[in-house]
Amino acid sequence: MESNGGTRHEYEIRISKRAKYLRLQINELQQVTVVVPLGVSRHQINQFIDSKREWIALTQKKFASHTREQKPLQFSIPTTLELQAVNKTLTVCPIAVSTHVSSIKILDDNIVLVSYPPDEMQFAINLLKKLVKRLAQVHLTELVAKLSEKHQLHPERVIIRTQKSKWGSYSTTGTLSLNSKLMFLPAEFVELIVLHELAHIKHLNHSPQFWEFLTYLLPNARSLNRNLKHVSSLVPVWMHT
Numbered sequence: 001m002e003s004n005g006g007t008r009h010e011y012e013i014r015i016s017k018r019a020k021y022l023r024l025q026i027n028e029l030q031q032v033t034v035v036v037p038l039g040v041s042r043h044q045i046n047q048f049i050d051s052k053r054e055w056i057a058l059t060q061k062k063f064a065s066h067t068r069e070q071k072p073l074q075f076s077i078p079t080t081l082e083l084q085a086v087n088k089t090l091t092v093c094p095i096a097v098s099t100h101v102s103s104i105k106i107l108d109d110n111i112v113l114v115s116y117p118p119d120e121m122q123f124a125i126n127l128l129k130k131l132v133k134r135l136a137q138v139h140l141t142e143l144v145a146k147l148s149e150k151h152q153l154h155p156e157r158v159i160i161r162t163q164k165s166k167w168g169s170y171s172t173t174g175t176l177s178l179n180s181k182l183m184f185l186p187a188e189f190v191e192l193i194v195l196h197e198l199a200h201i202k203h204l205n206h207s208p209q210f211w212e213f214l215t216y217l218l219p220n221a222r223s224l225n226r227n228l229k230h231v232s233s234l235v236p237v238w239m240h241t
Ligand SMILES: [Zn+2]
Pocket: 196, 200, 205, 206
């Protein structure tokens, strides 16, 4: 604990074998951690912290206002990822770092640690989008494999992309592509989209025969399809940035 002209700055020191430079981290509780490479003296640490006082104060203020006010969604980091497709909620813990390096990792208990420079919110958003895509890659590929096997409809390849608006597509060359945003939809809608694209293996258009076949694969396909536009709003705004 350091005291300085009435304002007290508490911080924790973490020695890191991997760190090359001194750096600061501030989490959403405004707790400050100094990451210290091996061989750095106490004096150097103090000098470093002194040089970062302004940054610390500014970043803590940002976190304070971020938690107090309800800012427009597109300007803030989400607190959770509601991945309804897999019935999972991930809790997002943002950590501000003083370097231009951002990183993301999933801990046990579905906690996502995302570190980013506080002025570069989009860094964190981009990492979260990549994480969703990575999870989609695993889940959607498995789901396609399962449903392909069940209905004997085998695409040549499956690709997962973060597309603007299309949920999925099937090309004449046999590529089934799916949108990573599907991770935010309830499982029955994800199944609808996957079966819709698999049905295109037999019928490349949206003819009555196509719908008949899709209804055979999934009896409530039409009613799910009608409700699809309502569940679209479950995809968070930041996924579209
Ligand atoms: Zn279609």
